[in-house]
Amino acid sequence: MGDYDYQSLLKKAEGTFSKSDKRESRLKVPNPEVIYEGKTTILRNFGEMVEVINRDERHITKYLMKELGIGVSVRNDQLVINRKVSDSLIADKVRQYMDTFVICYVCSAPDTEIRRVGRTDVMFCKACGAQNPIRGSRENRVEEVTVEEGKTYQVTVTEVGKSGEGKANLHGVSIIVPGGHKGQEVRVLIKRLRNGVAIGEIQRTK
Ligand SMILES: [Zn+2]
Numbered sequence: 001m002g003d004y005d006y007q008s009l010l011k012k013a014e015g016t017f018s019k020s021d022k023r024e025s026r027l028k029v030p031n032p033e034v035i036y037e038g039k040t041t042i043l044r045n046f047g048e049m050v051e052v053i054n055r056d057e058r059h060i061t062k063y064l065m066k067e068l069g070i071g072v073s074v075r076n077d078q079l080v081i082n083r084k085v086s087d088s089l090i091a092d093k094v095r096q097y098m099d100t101f102v103i104c105y106v107c108s109a110p111d112t113e114i115r116r117v118g119r120t121d122v123m124f125c126k127a128c129g130a131q132n133p134i135r136g137s138r139e140n141r142v143e144e145v146t147v148e149e150g151k152t153y154q155v156t157v158t159e160v161g162k163s164g165e166g167k168a169n170l171h172g173v174s175i176i177v178p179g180g181h182k183g184q185e186v187r188v189l190i191k192r193l194r195n196g197v198a199i200g201e202i203q204r205t206k
Contacts, residue, residue, distance in 0.1 A: 034087040041085045047077030071172030073196030106130035147173040157184045175200040
């Protein structure tokens with residue numbers, strides 16, 4: 001890749017790192033540093049990886065959640081994955097993400113951005129000017145498999161916690177449903193969502 005790309009990346013990332021020795025590795029996504037806590041996997045350098053990938057953290061998180069098929073959340077710049085996952089699998093998924101959403105299909109520069117054009121996500125390359133629809137757009141559309149505050153979702157209460165609150169799971173998010181009974185199907189309004197845990201207010205009983 002040319003000097004131009006390197007310079008523009010440097011410029012973009014200026015101020016985000018105080019240590020100058022990290023500049024050397026900016027063009028390369030760091031290898032995942034993984035530790036295990038019980039059944040969960042902590043990706044310790046997720047923040048650093050996101051910095052290099054240079055895409056919205058939430059987009060990357062959603063992609064990984066969908067690809068791994070498990071709940072993930074971000075805590076202090078670390079990614080918490082609710083299952084044991086090998087570092088090589090994470091590295092594969094991150095590479096796949098880069099290939100799909102970051103690296104220009106034409107010139108392989110990382111200096112690209114995604115813009116929505118009509119109903120299509122298009123990758124614009126600042127290095128060579130290429131404009132290409134994101135590969136496999138339909139499969140890679142991640143917006144649908146998410147839970148957002150202020151939206152309502154149909155869920156099934158699968159268990160009841162110690163304090164009597166119902167619990168449901170959707171797209172890897174744990175939803176606490178006050179007043180929900182086990183086995184009940186309810187439509188909930190997401191009042192609050194933090195770190196993969198949401199509070200859902202029952203809208204109507206089915
Ligand atoms: Zn390009």
